[in-house]
Amino acid sequence: MGENGLPNHTDRAVALFQEGYNCAQSVFAAYCEKTGMDFETALKLSSSFGGGMGRLREVCGAVSGMFLVVGAKYGYTDPKDRQAKERHYRLVQTLAKRFEEQNGSIICRELLKPDDSAQGGRSEGYDRKRPCVELVRCAAEIVDDYLEENEMKIAVTSQGNEVFQHFGRCEDFAVFTVLDGAIQDRSVLNTNGNGHAALAGILKQAGVDVLICGGIGEGARQMLSAAGIQVVSGIEGRVEDTVNTYLAGNLSDQNGGCNHEEHDTDHDCSCEDHCHS
Incomplete structure (x- = not known):
């Protein structure tokens, strides 16, 4: 190995x-x-x-x-x-x-x-x-x-063709294989019901280099960083469009954070209702 x-x-x-x-x-x-x-x-x-x-x-x-x-x-x-x-x-x-x-x-x-x-x-x-x-x-x-x-893998929190707005609630990641700056293929990575604590390991095992998502808690962000995965958060729009925008150098981390573990269900955050229990 x-x-x-x-x-x-x-x-x-x-x-x-x-x-x-x-x-x-x-x-x-x-x-x-x-x-x-x-x-x-x-x-x-x-x-x-x-x-x-x-x-x-x-x-x-x-x-x-x-x-x-x-x-x-x-x-x-x-x-x-x-x-x-x-x-x-x-x-x-x-x-x-x-x-x-x-x-x-x-x-x-x-x-x-x-x-x-x-x-x-x-x-x-x-x-x-x-x-x-x-x-x-x-x-x-x-x-x-x-x-x-030259190869990289980009995962996007997805719901249909749209960027899903909460990392910890994501059921499917759209995973793009990129070679020399061009998308080669797209696949689906199912989380199988695992919560945010396990997702960093799942993405690392899949060889993901970059995660594009909506809101994400600071704890999850730190776990992804420890796994060597770059986080680009606070993103909305169609999944493939966001990947192409990233590859063109026009997409950056908007710091779409959500420390929802520290708040009750009435707090406001960039994740909106997706981050509530």
Whole structure:
């Protein structure tokens, strides 16, 4: 496990390769929890890319594995969305450039010299004699480093498509995955009836970096801060609009506080009636 409690993709990819999966399978299947794909399907989809495309010694399978990960997670689906297409291709090119800078090439035959494509399967000592396991490791590290640098998750207290005005009463968070400043996908995180004391842990476990909300008590704010989550409070409006406004740099914390635990049910606050017991 990594420091944040999530799977260590690099170790997982290396372990899969050492179990006998090909280079592309090892990288791609290591990210199943990230892509939402089941393990067997991931193995099947990536099986043709090993050995530089079926041992043709073309693009390295570990590199193809990187591309498969970001395609499954962040790929575009609208053929008319040219911006999404260009954004995704830039991502692929960035990953390829990083791999090439570290290894000299992204082409299998250039990485494996001399070319032994006619020798068939792995022999004893295969992993010690060839760089493949380190290329698998490198590919996973590149993906993880890039995502750590460029990916963020923004959660919004939501009621339908509107920002819900009390953090502690929120039943659902809209969670947006953002890469390079652009929304990639939106999901729903249900609180399962947990109160505000548990919500910071739930959001941290989901990898949330920023919370956009209406009113929020000082105690909850402190718990979120301790979990490393930035709070942007006192916000109203449509959920996705607020996220886009934040990404444009035009949304800041309005200090929408509510210390309702310290008052009776007749007090006034920015949360209005949502904060009352």
